[in-house]
Amino acid sequence: MQTTAGVEYPLPWEAEGELYGGFFRAMKEKKLYARKCCSCAAWQWPPRPFCRECQSTEFKWEEVPDHGTVYTYTVMYRAFSEYYTDKLPCGVVVVDVGPVRLPGRFLGHAEDIECGITVKAEFDEQALTGSSLAWVAR
Amino acid sequence: MTQLKAQITGVGETAYTRGTDRSERDQILDASLTACADAGIEPKAIDGVVMAWKDSPTNEDVVNTFGIEDLKYHAHVHIGGASPAAAVLQAAMAVTTGVATRVLVATGWNAYSTPVRLSSGAQESSNVTNMPGKEIRQNIEYPLGLFAPMQWYSFHANRWFYEYEADPKGMETVALATRKHANLNPNAYMGGRTLTSDDYQASKYLVKPFRLFDISLETDGAAAVIVSAAAVDSESSRGVSILSGSEGHADAPDDILARPDVLNMGITKAGPRALELAGVKPDDFDFAQIYDCFTFIVLRQLEELGFCQRGESSDFVANGRIELGGDLPLNTHGGLLSEAHVAGMNHVVEAVRQLRGEAGERQVHGAGLGLVTGYGDFGDGSVLVMGR
Ligand SMILES: [Zn+2]
Numbered sequence: 264m265q266t267t268a269g270v271e272y273p274l275p276w277e278a279e280g281e282l283y284g285g286f287f288r289a290m291k292e293k294k295l296y297a298r299k300c301c302s303c304a305a306w307q308w309p310p311r312p313f314c315r316e317c318q319s320t321e322f323k324w325e326e327v328p329d330h331g332t333v334y335t336y337t338v339m340y341r342a343f344s345e346y347y348t349d350k351l352p353c354g355v356v357v358v359d360v361g362p363v364r365l366p367g368r369f370l371g372h373a374e375d376i377e378c379g380i381t382v383k384a385e386f387d388e389q390a391l392t393g394s395s396l397a398w399v400a401r
Numbered sequence: 402m403t404q405l406k407a408q409i410t411g412v413g414e415t416a417y418t419r420g421t422d423r424s425e426r427d428q429i430l431d432a433s434l435t436a437c438a439d440a441g442i443e444p445k446a447i448d449g450v451v452m453a454w455k456d457s458p459t460n461e462d463v464v465n466t467f468g469i470e471d472l473k474y475h476a477h478v479h480i481g482g483a484s485p486a487a488a489v490l491q492a493a494m495a496v497t498t499g500v501a502t503r504v505l506v507a508t509g510w511n512a513y514s515t516p517v518r519l520s521s522g523a524q525e526s527s528n529v530t531n532m533p534g535k536e537i538r539q540n541i542e543y544p545l546g547l548f549a550p551m552q553w554y555s556f557h558a559n560r561w562f563y564e565y566e567a568d569p570k571g572m573e574t575v576a577l578a579t580r581k582h583a584n585l586n587p588n589a590y591m592g593g594r595t596l597t598s599d600d601y602q603a604s605k606y607l608v609k610p611f612r613l614f615d616i617s618l619e620t621d622g623a624a625a626v627i628v629s630a631a632a633v634d635s636e637s638s639r640g641v642s643i644l645s646g647s648e649g650h651a652d653a654p655d656d657i658l659a660r661p662d663v664l665n666m667g668i669t670k671a672g673p674r675a676l677e678l679a680g681v682k683p684d685d686f687d688f689a690q691i692y693d694c695f696t697f698i699v700l701r702q703l704e705e706l707g708f709c710q711r712g713e714s715s716d717f718v719a720n721g722r723i724e725l726g727g728d729l730p731l732n733t734h735g736g737l738l739s740e741a742h743v744a745g746m747n748h749v750v751e752a753v754r755q756l757r758g759e760a761g762e763r764q765v766h767g768a769g770l771g772l773v774t775g776y777g778d779f780g781d782g783s784v785l786v787m788g789r
Contacts, residue, residue: 273546276526276539283540308659309537335560335663338609343524343548355545357556357658366658368545378563395544 272394273346282310285324287393293386295396296324297363308363329384330401331360338373356398358382367396375400407493408640409787410503411440411627412750417590417741419513421621426457428623429509430466436625437467442503447627449474449501453488453508454481454744454777463505474501479531481777482692482737483648483667484508485746486785490646492628502630508746509623518619520607524548533778534655542658550694551608551616553657553779558610558697560663565712569610572696573601574718575731576614576738579693581724583735585763590620591739615696617737624746626753641756644786645678647671651780660780664701664711667782668774672706675784683708687768688755689729690748692776693736702774702782725763733763745775749785756789 278287289296298307302319306327313320336356342348354373357366369376370385382398384390390397413435415428423431437444444467450460452475458466460475474495478484485508492504517523526543547553561567580596583589596614604613629640649671653660676682683706693699700714708729709717723731734740734751741747752771754760760768768789775783 273526273544275541275544277536278540280540282536309541309656311536335556335563335658337547337552337555337559339546339552339607340605340609341520341607342522342546343552344526344543344546345523347546348522353546355547355552364659366541366545378560395541 271346272389272392273344274394278393282312286310289324289326290386290390290396291393295327295329295360295365295384297327297365298322299325306362308365327362328360330382331358333357333376333378333380333382334359334364335378336369336376338376356382358398365396367398370397370399403497405493405643405645406497406631407643408629408631409489409626409643409749409753410629410640411436411438411442412625412753413437413439414588414624414747414750415509415622417588417620417622417743419590419620421511421514425455425509425511425623426462428511428621429455429507429625430458430462432509432623433463433505433507433625436505436507436627440627440629442627445469447503447505448472449492449495449504451475451488451492451504451506452477453506453746454478454484455508455510474504480648480781480783482694482744483775483777483781483783485744485749486646486773486775486783487648489626489628489643489749489785490648490783493643493646496628496630499630502633504628505625506628507623507625508744510742510744511621512619512742513621519549520619537656551611554695554698555608555611556657557663557701561697561701561712562610564664567700567712568715571700571715571718572610572615573598574715575693575696575699575723576601578718578724579732579736580739582730582733582763583739585761586734586740589735589740590618591735610697611695617694617742618739620741622741622743624743624750626746626749639757641753642788644788645675646783646785647675647678648781648783649674650782654781655779657779666701666705666780668702668776668784669705669782671782671784672702675786676707679786681770681786685770686729686772687770688733688765689731689772690733690736690752690774691731692745692748692774693732693738694776696738698776699731702776706772706774725765730765733760733765744777748773748775752785752787756787
């Protein structure tokens with residue numbers, strides 16, 4: 264947790280690390296990046312040290328679409344960490360953007376979420392502070 | 402494939418409670434001593450130990466407690482609730498090959514008497530340990546508020562409902578049937594409490610699609626079994642045979658959210674393997690003890706094991722089929738939902754009791770072939786086929 268503009272957002276542990284740094288830096292600039300293997304061009308998400316297709320350790324960050332369809336989701340009526348206790352019910356959607364699937368908070372009525380709906384990335388304050396990605400129905 | 406030559410010759414459990422002043426280590430050692438007594442052996446006759454999930458007690462603790470003079474084998478299994486059945490398979494392989502002769506398999510969980518329960522709203526990312534895929538948890542999931550198994554499993558459940566138009570009624574059927582069984586089990590934590598359809602329907606959603614009664618108990622307790630070479634303790638006429646076992650792992654085994662097909666899980670691979678190794682079909686089983694951290698995952702395992710097609714399990718479990726007296730009595734002890742959450746070690750114990758004909762009021766008449774599954778972490782699976 265860290266305080267930004269008076270609000271505590273839960274932060275990733277390694278926002279500047281080799282595995283996740285490229286994703287979180289891009290998110291703060293309103294872009295979605297995922298890892299791509301330099302050797303075999305396979306996309307990789309979530310980031311891992313080795314490519315599972317060719318075992319290479321060389322990766323580059325490439326932009327992926329900022330919209331897609333909801334593959335699956337959850338709706339929480341109980342919060343498991345303090346930050347979300349006053350935000351219930353809240354939803355998390357897993358979005359298929361083509362090359363990879365990216366999870367994020369669903370902005371809007373959580374109970375409206377269904378698999379298959381189309382969503383677009385929304386770079387709200389929590390995303391721009393480097394906490395987590397968000398999606399809205401479009 | 403070499404046939405396993407292994408029997409379970411002893412079982413032990415602690416009382417299942419909410420509240421204990423005993424450590425997990427002491428509970429597990431206590432259940433282990435009970436298992437030795439049940440097998441009719443001196444504790445020091447144990448020469449192998451497989452820790453199923455929990456790392457305490459260590460094998461050294463077991464040596465010092467039992468007075469073992471020559472420990473020949475030990476292992477740790479770390480696949481959450483899939484660990485006990487997988488650990489029994491390891492023990493069975495150890496005694497089949499002659500590496501050891503009598504192997505203790507034990508685990509336990511003070512899930513209630515713990516500083517931060519899994520159901521608690523006060524999770525801290527620094528508290529969550531002993532999980533695979535730490536970077537995924539710490540960088541993606543924790544900031545999204547994803548900490549608890551009921552959240553991770555809901556991603557699987559909600560896709561299943563969408564893709565196969567599965568009927569959620571089956572979840573209630575599993576909750577009610579297993580509670581009825583627990584009501585016949587004196588050691589079940591929910592032994593004295595009935596559960597009606599009205600109770601179920603009135604219970605709150607914690608995470609869609611899981612109501613309170615779709616989620617396993619938080620209890621304190623431990624359980625253990627002794628796996629012996631088929632030849633040595635054959636004086637124990639109560640030994641039951643381990644006919645086959647298997648384990649399996651989901652694609653992207655530490656990450657449900659990015660898994661190519663979230664419905665493919667460890668049991669998808671392990672289930673058919675164990676049945677083929679034993680030369681049996683789903684119809685052959687007299688009962689099944691299916692890992693039930695959630696009601697829905699029981700339904701999904703029945704589908705992947707081949708009892709019915711994907712999306713059809715709610716029909717399969719209807720009309721009393723999984724109750725005592727039905728074609729496939731399921732979780733006759735009450736399971737994790739209504740007996741206790743001992744990471745599924747209690748499912749192995751119950752299978753032994755049924756095959757021995759010692760299950761009392763909840764005995765499956767003429768039980769000769771039983772199925773046990775384990776399910777853990779982010780979709781690891783394990784299966785045992787057991788017979789008289
Ligand atoms: Zn590659």
